Amino acid sequence: MTELGRKTGDLPEGWEFRLPTEAQWEYACRAGTTTATAFGDKLGSNQANVKNKPYNGGAEGxxxxxxxxxxxxxANAWGLHDMHGNVVEWCRDWYHAKLPGGKDPDLHDRKPTATANREGTFSRSRRGSAWTDEAWASRSAFRQRFEPERRYDHIGFRLVAVRR
Structure with a gap:
C-alpha cells in the first residue's frame, strides 16, 4: 500500500502506511470523546453493525x-466509519495483558507479556467489534487478542499513514 500510495501521489515522501498501534486505534475510535463509544454511552444496531442486542439501552434493530x-x-465525529461494529481490526502491537500507558506506546517490537496461545505462538491485539459480536463488545476501550495465523470473515484491518 505504501508503494501504491507513492505511485498515485497520495502518500508524501517520508511517510508509510501500516497497521495502527492500539493507542492510535482507540484515539481514532473515540474521536475526542470520553464516553463508552464515539456516539455516547449507548450503542444500538442503528449505529453499528452488531448483533441485535443493544448496549446500555441503545436502539434495537x-x-x-x-x-x-x-x-x-x-461516521464518528472525525468522519471514520465502522470503528464500532462490522469487523474487528488488527493492530500493530503484540497483545500485552496490561498496557503500559503513555503517549502512544508502540508494542510492535516489545516482547509479549501474555502467555502463548494453544499453538505456542503469541497473540496480536485487535480492536473494535464485528457483526458477530453483541454491542457491549463495541465500547471504544474494548480489546482482544487473537492468533495472527487464524483467518475469519469478521476480522479486517485499517491502515494509518505515519512518518517514518
Whole structure:
C-alpha cells in the first residue's frame, strides 16, 4: 500500500502506511470523546453493525448477520466509519495483558507479556467489534487478542499513514 500510495501521489515522501498501534486505534475510535463509544454511552444496531442486542439501552434493530459495505452506518465525529461494529481490526502491537500507558506506546517490537496461545505462538491485539459480536463488545476501550495465523470473515484491518 505504501508503494501504491507513492505511485498515485497520495502518500508524501517520508511517510508509510501500516497497521495502527492500539493507542492510535482507540484515539481514532473515540474521536475526542470520553464516553463508552464515539456516539455516547449507548450503542444500538442503528449505529453499528452488531448483533441485535443493544448496549446500555441503545436502539434495537434487526441484525444484518454479515459484514456491511463501509459507510453503511454513521461516521464518528472525525468522519471514520465502522470503528464500532462490522469487523474487528488488527493492530500493530503484540497483545500485552496490561498496557503500559503513555503517549502512544508502540508494542510492535516489545516482547509479549501474555502467555502463548494453544499453538505456542503469541497473540496480536485487535480492536473494535464485528457483526458477530453483541454491542457491549463495541465500547471504544474494548480489546482482544487473537492468533495472527487464524483467518475469519469478521476480522479486517485499517491502515494509518505515519512518518517514518
Amino acid at each position: 434487526p441484525a444484518l448477520g454479515k459484514a456491511a459495505k463501509v459507510g453503511s452506518y454513521p
